[in-house]
Amino acid sequence: xxxxxxxxxxxxxxxxxxxxxxxxxxxxxxxxxxxxxxxxxxxxxxxxxxxxxxxxxxxxxxxxxxxxxxxxxxxxxxxxxxxxxxxxxxxxxxxxxxxxxxxxxxxxxxxxxxxxxxxxxxxxxxxxxxxxxxxxxxxxxxxxxxxxxxxxxxxxxxxxxxxxxxxxxxxxxxxxxxxxxxxxxxxxxxxxxxxxxxxxxxxxxxxxxxxxxxxxxxxxxxxxxxxxxxxxxxxxxxxxxxxxxxxxxxxxxxxxxxxxxxxxxxxxxxxxxxxxxxxxxxxxxxxxxxxxxxxxxxxxxxxxxxxxxxxxxxxxxxxxxxxx
Amino acid sequence: xxxxxxxxxxxxxxxxxxxxxxxxxxxxxxxxxxxxxxxxxxxxxxxxxxxxxxxxxxxxxxxxxxxxxxxxxxxxxxxxxxxxxxxxxxxxxxxxxxxxxxxxxxxxxxxxxxxxxx
Numbered sequence: 001x002x003x004x005x006x007x008x009x010x011x012x013x014x015x016x017x018x019x020x021x022x023x024x025x026x027x028x029x030x031x032x033x034x035x036x037x038x039x040x041x042x043x044x045x046x047x048x049x050x051x052x053x054x055x056x057x058x059x060x061x062x063x064x065x066x067x068x069x070x071x072x073x074x075x076x077x078x079x080x081x082x083x084x085x086x087x088x089x090x091x092x093x094x095x096x097x098x099x100x101x102x103x104x105x106x107x108x109x110x111x112x113x114x115x116x117x118x119x120x121x122x123x124x125x126x127x128x129x130x131x132x133x134x135x136x137x138x139x140x141x142x143x144x145x146x147x148x149x150x151x152x153x154x155x156x157x158x159x160x161x162x163x164x165x166x167x168x169x170x171x172x173x174x175x176x177x178x179x180x181x182x183x184x185x186x187x188x189x190x191x192x193x194x195x196x197x198x199x200x201x202x203x204x205x206x207x208x209x210x211x212x213x214x215x216x217x218x219x220x221x222x223x224x225x226x227x228x229x230x231x232x233x234x235x236x237x238x239x240x241x242x243x244x245x246x247x248x249x250x251x252x253x254x255x256x257x258x259x260x261x262x263x264x265x266x267x268x269x270x271x272x273x274x275x276x277x278x279x280x281x282x283x284x285x286x287x288x289x290x291x292x293x294x295x296x297x298x299x300x301x302x303x304x305x306x307x308x309x310x311x312x313x314x315x316x317x318x319x320x321x322x323x324x
Numbered sequence: 325x326x327x328x329x330x331x332x333x334x335x336x337x338x339x340x341x342x343x344x345x346x347x348x349x350x351x352x353x354x355x356x357x358x359x360x361x362x363x364x365x366x367x368x369x370x371x372x373x374x375x376x377x378x379x380x381x382x383x384x385x386x387x388x389x390x391x392x393x394x395x396x397x398x399x400x401x402x403x404x405x406x407x408x409x410x411x412x413x414x415x416x417x418x419x420x421x422x423x424x425x426x427x428x429x430x431x432x433x434x435x436x437x438x439x440x441x442x
Contacts, residue, residue: 003329006332006333007332010332010333010336010370011336013336013340013370014336014339014340014343017339017340017343017344017363018343020343020347020359020363021343021346021347026353026355026356029356029359030359033359033362033363036363036366037362037366040366040369040370043370043373044369044370044373047373047374047376047377047394048376048377048381048382048383048384048393048394049373049376049383049394049398049399049402050383050385051399051403052369052373052399052402052403052406055403055406055407056366056369056406059406059407059409059410060362060366060406060409060410063410064362064409064410064413067413067414067417068355068358068359068413068417070417071355071417071420071421072355074421074424075355075420075421075424075430076430079351079353079355079356080352080353080431080433082350082351082352082433083352083433084350086346086350089346089349089350090346090350092349093342093345093346093349094342096342096345097338097339097341097342100338100341100342101335101338104331104334104335104338105331107331107334109327109329109330109331110329110330110331110332110333110334110374110377111377111378111379111380112330112378112379113378113379113381113392115375117375117376117395117397117398118378118395121397122395122396122397125396125397126384126386126393126396129386130386136385136386136387137384137385137386138384138385138386138393138396139384139385139396139399139400139403142396142397142400143400143403143404147400150404151404154404154407154408157407157408157411158407158410158411160411161410161411161412161414161415164414164415164418165414165415165418168415168418168419168421168422169418169421169422213385214385215383215385219403219407304407311414311418314418315417315418315421318421
């Protein structure tokens with residue numbers, strides 16, 4: 001049954017991919033991209049990667065789609081017919097594809113437990129996590145503790161992307177509340193948005209602090225948290241959303257998250273351990289690990305949520321400020 | 325036959341990868357190019373996650389009574405990669421917005437024509 005679902009989902013992904021190539025309306029293409037992302041998230045669940053699925057659904061299907069729509073709103077949604085013939089690109093693509101398929105012939109079969117990829121570190125992580133870290137979710141323990149350096153780099157990447165978008169698009173605080181006139185009349189949207197906002201924020205907190213035990217963690221929680229405010233901005237206008245959560249606060253929060261993360265690392269050094277060694281944070285090593293993971297996940301969540309909102313406000317406020 | 329089933333995931337991934345690659349090199353519209361890149365990236369995610377799967381395994385969340393878990397390491401790598409893919413997408417789209425303001429178009433061919441005129 002698992003194989004069957006796997007085959008069907010991959011088939012659907014392929015159909016969506018071809019449809020994206022053929023369609024010329026960028027609006028339709030963006031919707032298909034969102035579907036593509038959601039299908040791959042479903043596939044990740046089948047392939048046992050629940051954390052990855054949650055991330056892909058929140059980031060790929062959620063935030064990326066919103067950003068693409070914001071870009072299309074400012075540009076055009078018609079794709080012009082290319083002036084070159086597609087012959088040369090087709091030859092390049094087919095040759096590369098054939099070479100890659102030839103390369104897969106040596107690969108171990110799908111689901112093979114003796115594949116080299118499963119031989120080395122993975123077994124150690126699976127064995128040591130309950131003893132050393134004491135959290136059931138091995139993905140969280142590797143992400144936040146064993147490979148904490150990488151994740152710190154990761155948060156810095158996100159922070160840098162936020163700065164990059166700020167540098168490119170700037171930010172414009174709206175005093176008047178600009179909003180498409182049609183949306184004001186849709187009572188259902190406004191009521192639902194108001195009802196959902198606290199639930200979305202609560203769910204984000206659950207994802208954040210339950211990441212040790214189930215799928216979830218700072219990245220996913222941050223994105224979900226930001227989605228709550230984006231929904232608010234869509235239903236009640238950008239000006240209201242920017243009053244609710246001012247731009248300067250966002251700038252501060254984006255930096256604060258990275259600093260919390262780094263501070264946990266330095267605190268470990270001050271207490272006599274190594275950088276990002278959580279064992280020394282409490283009397284009991286396992287409690288120390290718990291505390292460390294929770295604090296750095298909090299840092300990740302704060303930075304990710306703030307940067308997502310900075311990016312979103314950057315795109316949308318530029319659109320509303322006209323072609324200046 | 326076992327070869328076909330054993331490599332099915334990888335082959336579809338390559339088809340998806342090439343679909344994205346084709347959009348990037350053959351389509352002049354910049355937004356479409358970013359979408360092509362997105363498809364390419366997602367196909368790489370599927371490749372890694374497919375390699376992490378163990379037949380009969382379970383999600384890598386330790387639970388009593390379960391002995392076989394899929395490999396958590398590629399999951400961590402790809403979780404990271406998804407977040408990076410968002411960073412690249414956001415920056416790419418922001419650049420497109422600025423290009424459109426400077427050139428009045430998002431079509432690569434037209435941008436080249438304007439550059440040659442200057």
